[in-house]
Amino acid sequence: MTRALVARGITVAYGLRPVLDDLDVTASPGERLGVVGENGVGKSTLLRVLAGIQVPDHGTVTRPAHVTYLGQVPDLPHDGTVRDAIDGALADFRTLEQEMRTLEAAMSDGDAEALESYGDVLDEYDRRDGWSADARAARAIAGLGLADLADERPLMTLSGGQRSRLALALALVTSADLMLLDEPTNHLDDAAVDYLERALKEQHGAVVVVSHDRAFLDAACTAVLDLDPTLHLAADGTPSTGPARYTGDYSAYLDAKASARVRWVQARDAWDEAYDEAKATLTGGSRQIGHGYRTPRDNDKFIGHFLGERKDAAVSRRVRDAENRLARLEKNVVPPPPEQRAFAGLASATPSDGVLVSVRDVEVRGRLRIEALDVTAETRLLVVGPNGAGKSTLLGVLAGAIEPDEGAVRRQRRLRVGYLPQEDRYADPSASALAVFADGHEGPAEERRDALRRTGLLHPRDLDKPVGDLSVGQQRRLSLARVVSDSPQLLLMDEPTNHLSVALVEELQDALVTSKVPVVLVTHDRWWRRRWDGATLALNPT
Template sequence: MIAINDLTFLIGSRALYEDANWHIKPGEKIGLIGANGTGKSTLLKIIVGEYAPSLGTISMAKDLKIGYLNQDLLSYDSHHSILHVAMEAFERQNQLHDEIEILLKKIETDYSEEILNKLSDKQQEFEALDGYSIEYRANEILAGLGFSTEDQHRPLNTFSGGWRMRVMLAKILLQTPDILLLDEPTNHMDLPSIKWLEAYLNGFDGAIVIVSHDRYFLDKIVNRIVESRKGKLTIYSGNYSFYLEEKALRGEIQKGEFKNQQAKIKQEERLIERFRAKASKAKMAQSRMKALDKMERVDDVDDDNPTVNFRFKFSKPSGRHVVRIEEAYKKYPAIDILENADGVIEKGDKIALIGANGKGKSTLLRIIAGTETFKGMCETGHNVTTTFFAQHQLESLHLDNSILEEMQSFAPKHSDTELRSILGCFLFTGDDVFKKIRVLSGGEKSRVALAKSLTTDSNFLILDEPTNHLDIQSVNILIQALQQYEGTFIAVSHDRYFLDNVANKIWFIEDKDINEYPGTYAEYEEWQAKREKAGETGGIKPAKVAKPKKEEPKPSEIEEKKKQLKKLNLQLQVLEDEIAEKEKAVKTLEADIAKEEIYSNPTKLKEVNERYNVAKESLGAVQLHWEQLAEEIMILEG
């Protein structure tokens, strides 16, 4: 499918890749991994032709259709609706649709055979390309990626960068390419959308190459791992978990080979040193020296998993109750977030706050941090000192400071040795600490901001998407840091591996209330799956302040409600029968339009088209009535 042979790519004098080889085969689902800066995104750009290799070749079939999602697409702007943008994927179908509309307009005055034949040909091609279902397919994929029906008619330029990226992903998926190249597709996605994407990619017939730092996501999808490291591409069969096991095994073998070779080299060096001064043995010594120089050296195994070797301290522990939320109300013009919500965070809680985007996770964090207005009460407990980490704090880094200077100004009580030790844990070693903030990548700035957050004298941390822009190594470091942290924290993240390894309690917003599951993320997932299977609607609630009991309805009110529900359900049944009849009529008219005796006769075609449009409008009106009635029934039943 795609063959990369002896690839070398230079950035200045530095070789990002050197004699790298990789063959992508049809149907393979590949995770392309490696630390930040090892050239993963660059490699995808080389494959699609945005960059040219310094040496080597990239070969592929001429008709290969590539779908490429990258972070540069965030800059795409349009005043069209996102449904329109997604449907731009159907280039030929859209072109045919416009041409058919023009021909139908012409046919009102021009009945020539030439126009009729053109219209017939266009309609046949449009039908062969499944043109009548393209809007349905676009609706389906946009809904899976978290867009409501109303959202789909909003202009693209009214959405934030993360949501725009989802639209571009929808457009790429609708193009049904032979191979998908996805660069961090889960960035800015909530958990429900990530799970939907997992299911979609598992059913995708073509090849997939995914650059991702989400190891759970990789485990669910890929059957091969390609590691970009030290300018080479190393291939492992299996998912990410298998890669870890296989790499550890290969590392043990390599370590043994390295030790054996080093012992042999030392032995040879001693022999050469012993005999090189003797004239009778000088020739033998020279021969051994040449053989030693030509020996292909085995590298020692580098430790790719640095450990956090310092403890986070705070001068005073908090009281038992860290935060109490009572009767909290928070509403935006378009959505209600919280209504009479209660929650308690106790000392030692490690809480993962999860849920779909738009449900109020970040809003709740800001309420807890005291930076969001709301109705109700949010009270911080005795001796609680708080640090709030959010992505916008990256903007508050002082660009002219070096990394070390930034840490010194934030944590003056720490010595330079302590600060350099902390920075070393976040992969800033040696002279790296003297780099200016302005030259750092997004991931490096995140690591600096996190290092600052974890040097504070705080016993309560609020973390909003701390894993964004972090590679797998950096996520592991953050996990170790939070596992050692003896205080309390609440974190929002879409990285399930991170959540499963740090949280002992799960919070989720449901029915405008704060709900709690007392366990790990993996246990919550298992519980939630059983809950959905059983069709339950309730959740396990946190300890709450007692609320006044709702007044029970009177028997007469209950009877009246039952009568009303019965009446509405009967009306709903009548509408459902009417919808079925009208759908049947629409399909009959669609079939008539496709008949030769109809589309070849302008008068009949015009008549059938008019009847078809009337039937569609009538069907739409009945469907709208059904939706209104169904909503009324749901309100009564609730």
């Protein structure tokens, strides 16, 4: 019986839009494969196909017998109690235990054939650690922050976050040969994520997990599958398109991508040099053939003619060789590496001098109290604190979106503030993405269309869609485009990583590091917080 996952040639399309195209995926017992990629590239679709929930248009999947799948929406019944849900998760172990009791009784009655069957059932029970299943269930429930959840609690009374955490805890208990998890760190605090990371490392089976949590990917995964359909440098050193698999954790994935980009730049430089050299040979050789010889005297006409023919022949050979080289180069073009252009506007933005925003003795009742804060051109401030401490409220006050009940907030005149609130809300959901982007700006609509296109944050086909029809990821991208395209002199960013792919978050983080624009940041992203190079302001609940 196989315990490995082997998927070959997986192809899925929704209508005319291909999502997965001839994709191969493998995962062996003990391997933890992290799947990353932009919204819409098929991450969740891939998990459903691997689980056997969705049939691909083409391709085959060989999976182990025991598979646990946990989607972003927990598959828990609404009826019953917490105890019922736990018993359901442990049903396989209960079945194996009952089989062992039945076979033990048969053996005691002298049934010799029952001994071999008993050995098989016992091996399966041992392999999946059925002896500790109940203890592991209690440990997982406590580890994910549900220790105070009573067994008799009706499932219908649980919050969405509690349902998600309970479903995740029960998935961890199954000891499946293949575990498929879709964004499991949603609704988890830092302590719960730490527990999840440890629990996954203890899994004996293969794990395939879709996640945007970079710190989690770094701690839990042994390989990364990048589904983004962008150009990358393949293992043979040539540019390629489509998914790429990287061995190691998230840090190793970033290192491998950086090294590949360096090799790609070198390959492009070498191609440019060879192309220019071949073109120069063609241009120079064409001028040389039949030219450049003095008029021979009567007594050396034969020698001059002979030498001229030999020189013309040599030049002709060089020209033919150059033509062949040029043909090969044009057939095997090394394209330039893709540019990171989404946040290019931040590189040229210049902050204003002096104090940009001054806060004194400000209070928003029940939400925020702060005595003094000056935001200057040099400010790089990470705002931290528990839920309810007023982090989002502070950014709203700095932006002028929230008026304090007490205190004073002074801003420089004509200060251009790029404010990204935590939630993307639009007054008119029927307005097009382009209209929302251009709102408040004068000038031809085509100029704004070109400006939005240049960011690359929205596909051209989505520019005229109603903003209400965009996915949450697309709406976040549109909000980011509005913030970074207007040469902001101050950035106020509240959870900017929400609903973004890891690649785009890396690009945004790099842009903020290299930009001179001051920034005040609120983020739950542990990877970013751990690498923050600026000051930190800790808020406490009022």
